[in-house]
Amino acid sequence: MTEAKPRGEIIVRNVSKAYGYGPFATPVVEDCSFTVEPNKFTVMIGPSGVGKSTLIRLIAGFEKPTRGEIIASGKPVTGPDKNRLVVFQETALFPWMTTAKNVLYGPQARGEANAATKILADFLLDKVGLRPFRDRYPAQLSGGMQRRAELARALINNPDVMILDEPFRGLDAMTKKLMLEYFAKLCEDEKRTNFFVTTDIDEAIFLADRLIVMSARPTKVRTVIEVDLPRPRDYASIFRDDRANAIKLEALSLLHEEAMKAFAGGSKAAADFIEAYRRRSAGVS
Numbered sequence: 001m002t003e004a005k006p007r008g009e010i011i012v013r014n015v016s017k018a019y020g021y022g023p024f025a026t027p028v029v030e031d032c033s034f035t036v037e038p039n040k041f042t043v044m045i046g047p048s049g050v051g052k053s054t055l056i057r058l059i060a061g062f063e064k065p066t067r068g069e070i071i072a073s074g075k076p077v078t079g080p081d082k083n084r085l086v087v088f089q090e091t092a093l094f095p096w097m098t099t100a101k102n103v104l105y106g107p108q109a110r111g112e113a114n115a116a117t118k119i120l121a122d123f124l125l126d127k128v129g130l131r132p133f134r135d136r137y138p139a140q141l142s143g144g145m146q147r148r149a150e151l152a153r154a155l156i157n158n159p160d161v162m163i164l165d166e167p168f169r170g171l172d173a174m175t176k177k178l179m180l181e182y183f184a185k186l187c188e189d190e191k192r193t194n195f196f197v198t199t200d201i202d203e204a205i206f207l208a209d210r211l212i213v214m215s216a217r218p219t220k221v222r223t224v225i226e227v228d229l230p231r232p233r234d235y236a237s238i239f240r241d242d243r244a245n246a247i248k249l250e251a252l253s254l255l256h257e258e259a260m261k262a263f264a265g266g267s268k269a270a271a272d273f274i275e276a277y278r279r280r281s282a283g284v285s
């Protein structure tokens, strides 16, 4: 009897990644282990520049770890796969293709486009509110519309896991709030495994079932917090809840420590500044 594969589960086991060789090697990820549980929304949060996008590239199979292994849906990751799709912070829509053609790109490139995928593309365009814009080009769409088109372009491939690297970074505050509410609703309907990376704590808590807080570079897991808040969630009122505030406080205090370490980055002057700052905040003269 064959064992059922845990569709969408990702196991990152003792993974390290360094760039460069020998004495010039820069460790970015070090002995990092965590699990992305199937059908849950996992958010990774950490200070800027610690190595979150590096971990995404490793999980997506664009790069190989220096040490350790990554298992996705029961199989070792050896390269990119349509079951692990990444939506990046920068738009990756092809500017010369219409919205509908962009959405159909995956099936088309694999030679799988047919009448059924065209119907699915229109269904997804409807779902992300872009049906009236199906024949427009990316430059004719707003930033929020472009992100929705990218979501549809990923979803048409029905991936086991959606990997999202700060997909709403750079959007204005109002569009970001609307996108977050829209995306949360989409995910509640879909029940898929999502792995989402951000530096924004409010966004993280609003979306997450589990929050993975990362350390300074070379990064590893600092802690995992279960975000056991009821759904559906309301972005405007989520922090009226005591539990949401307790999670935010816990995560922020760890992130603050890690950001300070990342900021010091080996510099004696920066480390002295941080120590003085810490003593002043703690009321030590």
Ligand SMILES: Nc1ncnc2c1ncn2[C@@H]1O[C@H](COP(=O)(O)OP(=O)(O)OP(=O)(O)O)[C@@H](O)[C@H]1O
Binding pocket: 019, 020, 026, 028, 046, 047, 048, 049, 050, 051, 052, 053, 054, 055, 199
């Ligand atoms: N191909 C590469 N070669 C050398 N160094 C790299 C390479 N890719 C990333 N780095 C370095 O690894 C570190 C981590 O980068 P990474 O983009 O993974 O961080 P991040 O946490 O995603 O940052 P941000 O939140 O700002 O996007 C950075 O110092 C970066 O300069």
